[in-house]
Amino acid sequence: MDAWDQSGYTKLNIWKLTEFSKLVYVDADCLVMESIDDLFSRETRFAAAPDTFPPDRFNAGVLVVEPSLEVFEDMISRIGVMHSYDGGDTGFLNSYFHDWFTMGEASRLPFRYNALRTMYWLTQKKPGQPAGYSYWNAVGAVRCLHFCSFPKPWDQRLQAPKGELEQKWWVAFAECQLMLRIKGVSTPTLKKQG
Known part of the structure; x- marks a missing residue:
């Protein structure tokens, strides 16, 4: 197992699952209360819901991801260089997808999904x-x-x-x-x- 994989960046593995065209990732501390199947039909490579503060950051507890080895390898190459405000994958992903807040509507999940x-x-x-x-x-x-x-x-x-x-x-x-x-x-x- 790589050192990055043991350091709080395990969510990055989602992008390696290229046998799937789209994934909906849900943190283990989430309770799905109604169907979220409609997330699979979002026309986007990446989507997340806003965090509490600041709202231009996202919380990585629920993600819609189009897996890509190219994106995965690019992320891995930036781990030592790119800032993570929380020292883990959520902060890193917010740095990587720094333009998330200005991406199209399909990339911004409504609060009710997370x-x-x-x-x-x-x-x-x-x-x-x-x-x-x-x-x-x-x-x-x-x-x-x-x-x-x-x-x-x-x-x-x-x-x-x-x-x-x-x-x-x-x-x-x-x-x-x-x-x-x-x-x-x-x-x-x-x-x-x-």
Whole structure:
């Protein structure tokens, strides 16, 4: 395994998967809540949704990618040269696709495809705000919920979920566990941390 591959740049491997014409990458800490199949029909080589701050940067938790060995090799050749503001692949990809914010509309995914939990915390229930109104509610149905901040819902084992979004994760987890058990698949038992 190459040193770059062990250093937080593993997402770059997506571009090597040239047996596929298009890929939709979803981080492991995302919960897909509605179909995102329509992302495969976007006419673009690269697409991402905006990050919380600054909005002209993207969050690499959900990506639409047209694999290309040429792009992959170009990225690898720039690892030691190109700046990564976070020391990992998200910062590197933002430097590599520095013009993402000005690319065509197909390259900019709506927030609902990578709804960052941080944005929920920042926009819910502000003083003087009408009930039920927030940026979060205005974006429409969230298709992919991204638990990109800490603590992760699964880190709160056997504790009451902290909020509405964490409850969504626990419901999805419980439904999955039940479905697996009905099919006779053994699932690990959660134990209290401590």
